[in-house]
Each structure stands twice: as C-alpha cells, then as structure tokens.
Amino acid sequence: MSRRKTDRRVLRTRRQLQESLMSLVLEKGYDAVTVEDITERADLGRTTFYLHYKDKDDLLLQSLETVYDDLVEQIQQRTVDEWVADGQGPWTLAFRHAADNARFYQIILSGQGGSVIKNRVQNYIAATAQRTISQLTQELGVTPSVPLEVLSHYIASSLLGLIAWWLQHDQPYTVAEMDAYFRQLAMQGTTQVIGIGL
Amino acid sequence: MSRRKTDRRVLRTRRQLQESLMSLVLEKGYDAVTVEDITERADLGRTTFYLHYKDKDDLLLQSLETVYDDLVEQIQQRTVDEWVADGQGPWTLAFRHAADNARFYQIILSGQGGSVIKNRVQNYIAATAQRTISQLTQELGVTPSVPLEVLSHYIASSLLGLIAWWLQHDQPYTVAEMDAYFRQLAMQGTTQVIGIGL
DNA sequence: TTATATTATGAACACCATGTTCGTAATTGT
DNA sequence: ACAATTACGAACATGGTGTTCATAATATAA
Structure with a gap:
C-alpha cells in the first residue's frame, strides 16, 4: 500500500494526454478538439481520459500549471534589487515566454480557447505581481495609495491584454519594444506617454 | 415589395428572444442556457430562433450592440474639453454602467460567459479609446511616445480587467473610489502610486 | 516469482443540445 | 382580398459527453 503516484502507467498516460492536447490545439484550435481526438492521438481509450481528468478544461489547466513552473x-x-537594477520587470520574461509559444497563446488567449482559461492565467499573474509588489514596498518602507489587489489586477490585466493584442496581430513590435512600451505605460502613466505635461 | 424589416413579427420575435436571453442569463448563467430555454421562455418555436440568429453567441452580441448604443x-x-475640465474620463461612465448591470456583467465577464464576448467588448472599448485619444492629441498638438494601438489596448484591457475584478468581488469599493484608483494608475503610473520617487 | 492491487480497455448505453428540413398554418403589408 | 413573408412543430441526423461494467494488462510489493 501507500503506492501513491509512482505507477509508471499513470505518469505515461497523463504525459501523453497533455502532449496530444497541445499539438492538437496548434492544429485545430481549442474548441474543435474533442476528447476522442485527444485519446486517439495518445493511443489511449477514451474511457481512460475520464480516469484522470474531469474534462478538456481540466486537462489544459493542469498542463499550464506544469508549463508555468x-x-x-x-x-x-532574481531578487527585487536585481529587477530594479536592470530597469526591467518580470514582464520581460512574460513577453519572451509568450513569443516563444506564440501560436499556442494566440489560440488560448483569443477567447476562442477555453472559457475560464484566460481568467485563470490572469489571476495567476496577479497573484505573482502582488507577491512581488508586497515584497518591494516592505523593503522600501512605502505604502501604495491604491489597494494592493487593485494594483496587482491592474498590472495583470493590462499586461495580459497587451500580450494578447500583440500576439493576435502577429507581433508587430519586437519583445524589446513591447517591454519598453509597457514599462512606460505602467510606470510613468498614460499622461506622460501621451505628452500632456501634468 | 421592399418591405425590409417593418414586419411587426420580426421585431417582436427578436425583442422577445433578446429579453429571454438576458433574463435567463441572470438565472442560470450563460453556458447553461440552451436555445430551447430561450425560445420556450419567449413562447416561440425553436425553429424560429435559427430564422434570425446563427447561434447563442450571435444573439448575445447583437443584444450587446443594442445596449451599447x-x-x-x-x-x-461630451467634448474632450469637458472631460479634461472634469478631471474625469469616459471610464467613469463605464464603471457606472457596469455597476448598474452588475449581475449581468459579472456573468459575462467571468469568462464563463461566451468565449468571444469579453474580447469583443474589449475591442469595442479600445476602438472608442483610440478615437478619443486621437482627437485629444490632435487638439493639443502632441505626439505619444507609444503607438496609438498599444496605448488604446493598454487602457481598454486594464479598464475592463479592473471592472471584471471589481464585479467578481462584489464591488468592494464605490464607483468614485474605483474611478479615482484607475485615474491614478492610468494617468500617473504605478511608480508614483506605489510610492517610489522616480 | 508470485500474488495482489491498480490501471487501461472497449463496447455499450443514455443523454442532451445542435442545426436542418418540410409541409402547414398564421399573420402581415399592400 | 391577395400575395408574400414569417412562425410553427414534428421529425430527423449528427455528434459529443460522461458513465458503467466486465475483462485484460501491467506494475508494485512481498
């Protein structure tokens, strides 16, 4: 007993299902993929799928968690000091990661993809941002003039929104450019960006 | 001939379908509503639905257009001058409108609601923002340091993101507070909001 | 290696929503 | 009143979902 998840079959099955979903999404989009499509490509019985996942969304979400690790x-x-020193932010990595898996996120973030997916990703980003900001303010001994949750969700939604737009338009700007744009917008605000004095 | 859309039956049918969808969404959520649910409540034959709309999403989108008018x-x-004079922005109206139809948008924006819906709304906001900003910069004779499309989609996604978060958490702050928060974040930038000098 | 527990299988099933067809009835604009 | 349009509803084909069950295959522990 107490043979938890060491069974090779389980790991093998789940890995195949995840890989099958990913590749199928790239070919047919997300909505068009059926459970049978997935199990067929994975060379597994359709019944087996329901032995591991509740539905398609469940599989995708668990796959994403793996990817995000x-x-x-x-x-x-990287420490906060390093981010500040670079004049960059964690979003640089976000843009790069998005660019690396462009076709995939292009589908997932289009809204065509699963319904709850985009929200989950956004919440994930917000949570990460909140942790980072919280740490930053404590180190510097300052207090934001806006609730932390509002702040983090503002950043998360604008970042994800820009990435989604960027990918859906086939990356009309480079990663460096997008990073610079976002940094200006997020840190300095639209007023300065537009060109209005104060 | 040339009796385009004057037919009372057509208008009556479409109005009933739209109203039925709206009320059903509030009761069961969006995904749970079937075409039969809609036609049943509207006292119409299911076949009639397909005489007017392609599917559920089609009906919702056309309904939203009506609402947005x-x-x-x-x-x-209101002219640009008036907005500037007030120290407000079109987003004030957005927060108010969202609050007025809170339960509806709570469902629609949760992602549970139709897949493409949220994106459409976002694009709509972005387009409106772009028009407004374009007009503003021309009047003031300034040139933004970030492409107009990037700017408008940044604003649209952050605004919609905040609204969605705000509604999903049952409006933990007043309309006035949210308006103030968003104004600080969007115009002054996160740097000043957090409390970091420059 | 053997015994035992776990996992994979595939056929079958019930279920439900979708979207279409077609002949008929009702209603509308002219 | 007449011709055109629209609503109707029953029927049908389609297709995906999620579950059950008996059986086979396989892994782990002893």
Whole structure:
C-alpha cells in the first residue's frame, strides 16, 4: 500500500494526454478538439481520459500549471534589487515566454480557447505581481495609495491584454519594444506617454 | 415589395428572444442556457430562433450592440474639453454602467460567459479609446511616445480587467473610489502610486 | 516469482443540445 | 382580398459527453 503516484502507467498516460492536447490545439484550435481526438492521438481509450481528468478544461489547466513552473522559477530566482537594477520587470520574461509559444497563446488567449482559461492565467499573474509588489514596498518602507489587489489586477490585466493584442496581430513590435512600451505605460502613466505635461 | 424589416413579427420575435436571453442569463448563467430555454421562455418555436440568429453567441452580441448604443451616445455627447475640465474620463461612465448591470456583467465577464464576448467588448472599448485619444492629441498638438494601438489596448484591457475584478468581488469599493484608483494608475503610473520617487 | 492491487480497455448505453428540413398554418403589408 | 413573408412543430441526423461494467494488462510489493 501507500503506492501513491509512482505507477509508471499513470505518469505515461497523463504525459501523453497533455502532449496530444497541445499539438492538437496548434492544429485545430481549442474548441474543435474533442476528447476522442485527444485519446486517439495518445493511443489511449477514451474511457481512460475520464480516469484522470474531469474534462478538456481540466486537462489544459493542469498542463499550464506544469508549463508555468519553469517561468515561476525564473522569476523567483532574481531578487527585487536585481529587477530594479536592470530597469526591467518580470514582464520581460512574460513577453519572451509568450513569443516563444506564440501560436499556442494566440489560440488560448483569443477567447476562442477555453472559457475560464484566460481568467485563470490572469489571476495567476496577479497573484505573482502582488507577491512581488508586497515584497518591494516592505523593503522600501512605502505604502501604495491604491489597494494592493487593485494594483496587482491592474498590472495583470493590462499586461495580459497587451500580450494578447500583440500576439493576435502577429507581433508587430519586437519583445524589446513591447517591454519598453509597457514599462512606460505602467510606470510613468498614460499622461506622460501621451505628452500632456501634468 | 421592399418591405425590409417593418414586419411587426420580426421585431417582436427578436425583442422577445433578446429579453429571454438576458433574463435567463441572470438565472442560470450563460453556458447553461440552451436555445430551447430561450425560445420556450419567449413562447416561440425553436425553429424560429435559427430564422434570425446563427447561434447563442450571435444573439448575445447583437443584444450587446443594442445596449451599447446608449453608452456611446452618452460618451460622444461630451467634448474632450469637458472631460479634461472634469478631471474625469469616459471610464467613469463605464464603471457606472457596469455597476448598474452588475449581475449581468459579472456573468459575462467571468469568462464563463461566451468565449468571444469579453474580447469583443474589449475591442469595442479600445476602438472608442483610440478615437478619443486621437482627437485629444490632435487638439493639443502632441505626439505619444507609444503607438496609438498599444496605448488604446493598454487602457481598454486594464479598464475592463479592473471592472471584471471589481464585479467578481462584489464591488468592494464605490464607483468614485474605483474611478479615482484607475485615474491614478492610468494617468500617473504605478511608480508614483506605489510610492517610489522616480 | 508470485500474488495482489491498480490501471487501461472497449463496447455499450443514455443523454442532451445542435442545426436542418418540410409541409402547414398564421399573420402581415399592400 | 391577395400575395408574400414569417412562425410553427414534428421529425430527423449528427455528434459529443460522461458513465458503467466486465475483462485484460501491467506494475508494485512481498
């Protein structure tokens, strides 16, 4: 007993299902993919799918969590001081990651993709942002004039919104440009960006 | 001949379908509503639905357009000077409109609601913002340091994102507070909001 | 290696929503 | 009143979902 998740079959099955979904999304879009499509490509019985996941959304969300583990590590490895020193922010990595998996996010973020997905990703970003900002303000001993939650969700939605727009228009600007634009908008505000004095 | 859309039956049918959808969404959510639900409540044959709309999304989108006509008029009736003079922006109306139809947008914007809906609304806001900003910069004779499209989509996504968060958390702040927060964030930027000098 | 528990299988099933067809009835504008 | 349009409803084909169950395959622990 107490043989938790060591069973090779389980790991193998889940990995195949995740890979199958990813590749199918790139070919047919998200909505068009059926559970049977997935299991067929994975060389598994359709019944097996429901042995591991509740539905298609469930599979995608768990897959994304796996994917994000890399990103989270990258972000958390750098200290706040380093971000400030670089004059960059965690969003640089976000733009890069999005560009690397452009076709995938183009579909997922289009809204065509699963219904709840985009919101989940946004909440994830917001939570990360909140942690970072909270840490930053404590180190500097300052107090934001806007509730932390409002602040973090503002950043998360604008960042994800820009990324979605950027990808859907086939990246009309480089990663560096988008990073610069976002930095100006988020940090200095639209007033200065537009060119109005104060 | 040339009796375009004057037929009472057509107008009556479409109005009933729209009203039925709206009320059903408030009761069951968006996904849970079926075409039969709609036609049943509207006292119409299911076949009739397909005589007017392609599917559920089609009906919702056309309904929203109707709803937005009011909002657009309100916004366009005020000149840029008036907005600047007030120290407000069109977003004030957006927060108010959202609050007035809170339960509806709570569902629609949750992502649970139709897949493409949220994106459409966002694009609509972005387009409106772009028109407004374009007009503003021409009057003032300034040139933004960020492409207009980037700017407008930044504003649109952050505004809609904040509204969505605000509604999903049952409006933890007043309209006035949210308006003030958004104004600070959008215009002055996060740097000043957080409390970092420059 | 053997025993036992776990997992994969595939056929079958019930279910439900979708979108279309077609002949008929009702209503409308002229 | 007449011709055109629209609403009707029953029927049908389609297709995906999620579940059940008996059976086979496979992994783990002893």
